[in-house]
Amino acid sequence: MPRIPAPPLPKALQPKPKKPGESNGEAKPYRQPLEGGVTVVDWLDERTAMSGGLRWLLFRKVPRGVNWPYTLGSATLFAFLNQAVTGVFLAMYYRPDASGGAYESIRHINDDVFLGQLVHAMHKWGASVMIILIFLHMGRVFFYGAYKYPRELTWVIGVVLLILTLAMGFTGYLLPFDQRAYWASVVGININAGGPFIGPFLSNFLLGGADFGATTLSRFYSIHMLLIPGAMAALIGAHLYLITKLGIAAPPWVKPHPDKDGDHQLDEAQV
Amino acid sequence: MPDRNRERKSKYTLDRNIPGAFEGETVTRRRLMVLGANGVGAVAAAAFTLPALGFAIAPIFKRQAWTWQAIGTPDDFNQSSYQTKVITITPGIGEAGNTIAYVRARDPSIDTEPEDQYNHWVALSDRCMHLGCPVRYVQAAERFICPCHGGVYDFRGMVAGGPPVRPLDRFYTRLNKYTNLVEIGPRFSVNSELQRFNPRFPGEPIDGIGQFLYPSTFDTAKRP
Numbered sequence: 001m002p003r004i005p006a007p008p009l010p011k012a013l014q015p016k017p018k019k020p021g022e023s024n025g026e027a028k029p030y031r032q033p034l035e036g037g038v039t040v041v042d043w044l045d046e047r048t049a050m051s052g053g054l055r056w057l058l059f060r061k062v063p064r065g066v067n068w069p070y071t072l073g074s075a076t077l078f079a080f081l082n083q084a085v086t087g088v089f090l091a092m093y094y095r096p097d098a099s100g101g102a103y104e105s106i107r108h109i110n111d112d113v114f115l116g117q118l119v120h121a122m123h124k125w126g127a128s129v130m131i132i133l134i135f136l137h138m139g140r141v142f143f144y145g146a147y148k149y150p151r152e153l154t155w156v157i158g159v160v161l162l163i164l165t166l167a168m169g170f171t172g173y174l175l176p177f178d179q180r181a182y183w184a185s186v187v188g189i190n191i192n193a194g195g196p197f198i199g200p201f202l203s204n205f206l207l208g209g210a211d212f213g214a215t216t217l218s219r220f221y222s223i224h225m226l227l228i229p230g231a232m233a234a235l236i237g238a239h240l241y242l243i244t245k246l247g248i249a250a251p252p253w254v255k256p257h258p259d260k261d262g263d264h265q266l267d268e269a270q271v
Numbered sequence: 272m273p274d275r276n277r278e279r280k281s282k283y284t285l286d287r288n289i290p291g292a293f294e295g296e297t298v299t300r301r302r303l304m305v306l307g308a309n310g311v312g313a314v315a316a317a318a319f320t321l322p323a324l325g326f327a328i329a330p331i332f333k334r335q336a337w338t339w340q341a342i343g344t345p346d347d348f349n350q351s352s353y354q355t356k357v358i359t360i361t362p363g364i365g366e367a368g369n370t371i372a373y374v375r376a377r378d379p380s381i382d383t384e385p386e387d388q389y390n391h392w393v394a395l396s397d398r399c400m401h402l403g404c405p406v407r408y409v410q411a412a413e414r415f416i417c418p419c420h421g422g423v424y425d426f427r428g429m430v431a432g433g434p435p436v437r438p439l440d441r442f443y444t445r446l447n448k449y450t451n452l453v454e455i456g457p458r459f460s461v462n463s464e465l466q467r468f469n470p471r472f473p474g475e476p477i478d479g480i481g482q483f484l485y486p487s488t489f490d491t492a493k494r495p
Contacts, residue, residue: 098364098365098367098368099363099364099365099367100365100366177367182367183404183405183419186402186403186404187402187403187404187419189403189472190402190403190472190473190474191402191474193471193472193473193474193475193485194472194474194475196484196485197484197485197486199472199475199485200471200472200475200485200486200487200488201331201488201489203472204330204331204488204489204490205327205328205330205331207330208330209330209333209335209361209490210335210470210488210490210491211360211361211368212361212367212368213361213364213368214361214363214364214368215330
């Protein structure tokens with residue numbers, strides 16, 4: 001089977017040449033545990049061929065001139081992962097019970113659970129950070145013109161991700177179920193109702209009835225932690241696939257080198 | 272692009288010399304299998320998608336019950352000021368299911384809307400008709416004031432200023448002949464002439480075209 005060329009590893013990570021007199025046969029017993037990792041990776045790779053995909057994803061050519069604003073997308077992804085991890089663990093303590101249980105469970109997380117206040121705060125502040133980062137990332141893509149052909153679909157998926165992120169903020173805001181959460185959600189749901197024709201029914205769907213009830217909270221909770229995160233994870237996958245497939249757009253001020261042949265714009269680098 | 276010079280195949284299987292073809296047959300076995308397998312797959316997917324979807328949107332179609340709850344005796348209410356009454360609109364969830372009604376006796380000198388069995392007492396909802404924040408009655412000013420975006424209503428609940436799009440919603444009221452208690456019923460909306468409409472969400476104007484742009488929802492309680 002033909003192998004994909006090895007990535008340009010740093011010197012320190014490249015395998016050392018054999019010393020003179022060293023045999024090519026079986027590794028000496030004391031070396032065998034050290035090579036165990038290699039064996040495991042080879043075993044996996046032989047059955048999944050995933051090293052090719054990983055190399056395709058990680059060892060890409062990126063244009064010259066990439067700079068710090070290019071990291072905003074990864075920063076947003078990091079914020080999403082932070083929300084996912086802290087959210088999963090908050091769900092272990094949270095109870096979507098409108099008759100006081102929800103507020104009490106948040107109080108329990110903050111006051112009693114070890115590091116509960118920290119994890120809750122990471123989720124709460126991480127939400128704001130994610131929204132700030134996603135807008136900065138969108139601004140970077142817009143002002144660098146990176147949404148243009150052939151990357152229109154990446155942009156469209158990104159806009160859907162933005163809307164879903166805002167929906168996450170909206171549904172998550174109700175969950176602490178204090179006065180601020182309650183009234184902010186009442187106002188938000190009524191803004192929804194302001195859409196002609198469909199608005200009243202959409203609000204009815206969000207409320208799970210005519211008025212704010214027991215199902216409203218569990219509905220918001222389900223949308224917040226199952227429906228939207230699933231959709232977002234899938235769309236982030238599609239977003240990353242397109243980024244890898246199409247490559248990163250060069251900054252608008254970087255001109256191609258007419259004096260070099262071949263892929264003149266591309267510098268090899270690891271991102 | 273399709274090649275126009277290509278010779279068109281006949282749509283009849285018999286003309287195409289397919290084994291087992293018979294007169295007038297146009298669907299090949301392969302095509303039947305593909306369509307059949309896709310159809311079965313679609314039915315299987317619908318078998319779990321449609322019930323789940325119906326389950327999720329069912330509350331839209333569930334009609335509310337028309338209930339009455341007692342709020343006091345007729346002597347409790349006068350014509351010149353509002354009594355604040357806590358009523359339950361969603362049972363079973365404690366504080367979150369309660370709301371406030373501002374109640375006074377009907378004053379024929381200012382309440383010009385026609386009198387019937389449901390408005391001997393005027394009961395206003397505390398939900399601001401801008402975006403649904405709770406309004407507060409200020410006796411000195413005889414105004415309802417919303418803390419969120421500055422909506423102001425006069426003594427009858429008509430818009431006196433700010434962003435609200437219609438007068439404060441009201442509740443049906445009646446006198447229970449057997450207990451001699453004032454009872455409060457479901458909420459209804461009013462337009463700027465205080466005509467009754469099925470309850471709408473805040474922020475939805477119902478004057479003129481608004482009543483059609485913001486239709487009444489399916490879960491409106493039916494008058495017994």
